[in-house]
Amino acid sequence: MLKELIKKELSTVIEKVVGRIYNFEVDVAPEGFGDFATNAALVGARYAKKAPMQLGEQICELLKESDLFESIQIAKPGFINFFLKKSAFLNVLSRIIELDEYPLTKIGSERIQLEYGSANPTGPFTVGHGRQLVIGDVLSNIFSELGYSVTREMYINDAGRQIKLLARSLWVRYNQILGVNGLDIPEDGYRGEYLVDIAKKVVEEHKDKYKEKWDEQTAEFFERCAVESILQDMNQDLSALGCKFDVYFSEKSLVKDGTVNEVLKILEDQDCTYWKDGALWFRVSKFVDEEDKVLIKKDGTLTYFLTDIAYHYNKYRRGFCKVYDIWGSDHHGHIPRMVAAMRALGIEDGFLNIILHQFVTLKRGEEIVRMSTRAGEFVTLQELREEVGTDATRYFFAMIDPNTHMIFDLNLAKEKSSDNPVYYVQYAHARICSLVEQAKIKSINFRKGENLDLLSEESELNLIKRIDGFEEALRDVIRTLAPSKLTQYLEQLAYDFHSFYTKCLVVDPKNPELSNARLNLSYAVMIVLRKGLKLLGVTAPEKM
Numbered sequence: 448m449l450k451e452l453i454k455k456e457l458s459t460v461i462e463k464v465v466g467r468i469y470n471f472e473v474d475v476a477p478e479g480f481g482d483f484a485t486n487a488a489l490v491g492a493r494y495a496k497k498a499p500m501q502l503g504e505q506i507c508e509l510l511k512e513s514d515l516f517e518s519i520q521i522a523k524p525g526f527i528n529f530f531l532k533k534s535a536f537l538n539v540l541s542r543i544i545e546l547d548e549y550p551l552t553k554i555g556s557e558r559i560q561l562e563y564g565s566a567n568p569t570g571p572f573t574v575g576h577g578r579q580l581v582i583g584d585v586l587s588n589i590f591s592e593l594g595y596s597v598t599r600e601m602y603i604n605d606a607g608r609q610i611k612l613l614a615r616s617l618w619v620r621y622n623q624i625l626g627v628n629g630l631d632i633p634e635d636g637y638r639g640e641y642l643v644d645i646a647k648k649v650v651e652e653h654k655d656k657y658k659e660k661w662d663e664q665t666a667e668f669f670e671r672c673a674v675e676s677i678l679q680d681m682n683q684d685l686s687a688l689g690c691k692f693d694v695y696f697s698e699k700s701l702v703k704d705g706t707v708n709e710v711l712k713i714l715e716d717q718d719c720t721y722w723k724d725g726a727l728w729f730r731v732s733k734f735v736d737e738e739d740k741v742l743i744k745k746d747g748t749l750t751y752f753l754t755d756i757a758y759h760y761n762k763y764r765r766g767f768c769k770v771y772d773i774w775g776s777d778h779h780g781h782i783p784r785m786v787a788a789m790r791a792l793g794i795e796d797g798f799l800n801i802i803l804h805q806f807v808t809l810k811r812g813e814e815i816v817r818m819s820t821r822a823g824e825f826v827t828l829q830e831l832r833e834e835v836g837t838d839a840t841r842y843f844f845a846m847i848d849p850n851t852h853m854i855f856d857l858n859l860a861k862e863k864s865s866d867n868p869v870y871y872v873q874y875a876h877a878r879i880c881s882l883v884e885q886a887k888i889k890s891i892n893f894r895k896g897e898n899l900d901l902l903s904e905e906s907e908l909n910l911i912k913r914i915d916g917f918e919e920a921l922r923d924v925i926r927t928l929a930p931s932k933l934t935q936y937l938e939q940l941a942y943d944f945h946s947f948y949t950k951c952l953v954v955d956p957k958n959p960e961l962s963n964a965r966l967n968l969s970y971a972v973m974i975v976l977r978k979g980l981k982l983l984g985v986t987a988p989e990k991m
Contacts, residue, residue: 449539449915450474450483451552452515453529457487460509464502465495475912481520481528482912488525499525536911537899543971544896549917549978553594554925560762561587563773564690565602568677569613570639572684572828574807575775578853580828581844581984582804583773584690585930588982589921598767600694602758605674606702607751612636614670618661620646621669625658645676684828688837689984701757707749710757710792711742719791729756734787752781756788763794771928773802773849802928804849811857835860838985842869845983846934863991868938872976873988875941878948879973880989882966885954891962898964906947907968913943917975921982930983937979944972 450473462468471487488503495502503521510519518530543549563583566576583599591597604610616636620643623630632638649657649672657665685691701707711727714720719730725745729752731737742753762770774781782801789799809816809826816826832840839860846868847853865871886893902908920936923929953965977987 448552448918449531449535449912450919452535453483453485456510456513456515457485457506460506461487461491463509464505465491467494469494475916476528480522480526481518481530483529483531485527485529486525488521488527492525503527533900533903533908536908536915537902539915540899540902540911540968540971541896543914543974544967547974549914549975551592551918551921554922555590555593555595557768558596558598558766559590560598560600560765560767560770561590561773562600562602562762562770564685564692565604567604567607567609567613568674568681569609569637570677571641571680573825574809574828574831574855577688577828577831577840578804578807578844579773579775580685580688580690581841582802582849582930585841585845585933585983586771586773586802586924586928588984589924589930589933592982593921593925598694599692600696601692602696602698603674603678604698604751606698606749606754608748610670610674611666613673614666615661617642617646617649617673618657618665618669621649622658624650625655627659641677641680642673645673648676684832687832688828689841696758696761698754698758701754701761702749706757706761707754710753710760713760713793714742714791717791729753729784729788729791731784731787734790735783737783737787740784752784752788755781755785756792759785759789759799760792760794763792763798767798769798769800771800771802773804776803776805779803800928802849805852807844807853807855809855809857816857831855831857838873839867839869841984842872842934845930848929848931850929868934869985870991872934872937872941872980873986874991875944876973876976876980876987877989877991879944879969879976882953882969886962886966889954889956891954891956891959891966893966893970894963895967895970897967898960899967901961901964902968904947904951906943906950907965910943910947910968910972913940914971914975917979920979933979933982937976937983940972940975940979944969 453473457471457473458468461471469491471485471490473483473485476482476484488499488506492499492502500521500523503525507519507521507527510516515531515535516529517532520528520530522528561583564572564576564580566572572580587597587599612633612635616632616638619630619632619636624643624646657668711720714729719733720742721728721730726741727743728739729742731739740752741750743749759770785799785801786796790796809831835843835857843855843860844853859867860869863870865874883893902911916936920933923932947968951965953962953969955962980987
């Protein structure tokens with residue numbers, strides 16, 4: 448990256464002038480103030496005990512020896528503006544074309560885990576789950592691309608009251624199909640049509656074996672049947688969305704393997720638990736300003752909080768340096784108590800990182816979509832994907848900051864115009880593929896890496912500068928944990944390319960050398976677009 452080269456040159460000079468290294472920024476300069484700018488003199492003034500302008504002049508004097516800069520200017524109150532030599536831009540372009548790849552710097556190697564999409568297997572994935580799945584999948588892709596060892600994990604909440612309600616609800620549906628009247632789904636049970644479909648399969652395979660019969664064995668059967676069937680449908684949704692996991696972790700396993708009891712023993716030894724009103728409580732208030740929470744209810748059942756503590760203790764024992772949990776915003780109250788639990792277990796702050804995402808509202812025209820045509824209760828991820836396509840589903844979920852409530856415009860997602868952001872980015876890629884074909888038809892021989900020195904137009908150099916910013920965009924995703932930083936970058940790159948295409952004739956038989964130079968520039972854009980779209984899990988079509 449050009450910014451990294453400038454930082455390296457600056458650091459060498461600063462150490463000579465100031466006698467020490469300190470943190471400073473290098474950013475793309477505002478229009479008219481060069482290519483890049485730095486606050487190095489402003490920040491370093493207090494270390495050098497000099498006025499910023501004086502320090503800036505000393506830094507500039509030494510930087511004049513560099514082959515990187517065409518000219519350097521100082522602007523009050525102490526900003527340094529850099530105008531780069533054209534060769535610096537062409538070196539960036541040449542390397543990408545030569546490698547057929549954007550060479551990314553590996554900035555991490557630690558073992559990390561991303562857990563997302565985790566939900567009670569009590570029904571199909573909703574659009575809310577879809578947003579979480581895409582955020583997690585894209586973050587995992589980018590962490591991996593930048594060198595981290597990533598484990599993608601889904602936590603299966605296959606224990607507790609919700610699963611028991613699911614089993615009873617399915618059993619009632621099963622009996623209703625067999626003609627039994629007078630059985631009601633529990634008040635907090637599940638009424639979605641998807642359970643009717645599962646119940647029909649149970650009738651086909653087991654006839655009336657469980658008709659009007661409810662005992663522990665029957666409950667276990669219907670629990671297992673419901674969970675297995677719903678998980679099978681979930682996996683089909685995941686495959687269609689282009690998501691995959693390395694680990695599917697069962698909540699039940701934490702009880703079976705003794706992890707829950709081990710955690711309870713640690714918390715007890717640390718004087719972090721107490722009995723009250725027949726229930727076991729965790730001293731949340733010992734660590735954070737929150738009320739204490741129940742671990743074991745007075746009827747002996749384990750709370751979700753307890754098994755979640757055990758699950759994260761298991762993560763820690765597996766040797767991850769950091770774990771990232773992606774939750775819906777309605778779980779924000781769970782964060783402080785989990786922070787308290789990690790401290791009680793002796794796990795350092797910074798191990799557990801929570802990414803919250805806001806809710807999704809679907810809109811068709813001016814109408815808010817509230818009901819599913821099939822399930823009767825909510826819009827499923829499958830319905831959304833089937834209506835707008837996988838590419839639009841993934842791109843739209845990625846393009847909004849997780850902290851922002853999302854309005855998913857169904858009509859826009861299907862629109863084939865520049866107003867649709869995924870279409871706009873994909874069209875830039877397809878347009879470049881078309882240019883390469885046009886060159887062949889017009890007998891212009893595309894020679895990779897040649898004639899680059901003919902690129903001198905402002906729109907050409909601006910496009911190279913944008914290409915160079917790809918790695919920074921990916922680092923911004925990791926820094927902010929927001930995939931939207933990548934979609935914003937790709938849209939800016941597509942805009943710059945379309946602008947270049949409008950201003951510069953790319954395929955011109957009368958000027959084959961310049962045509963080749965511009966084809967090379969377009970080819971480099973294509974490489975970056977393809978890479979960026981791949982990280983988003985979106986296709987890069989050659990024709991549109």
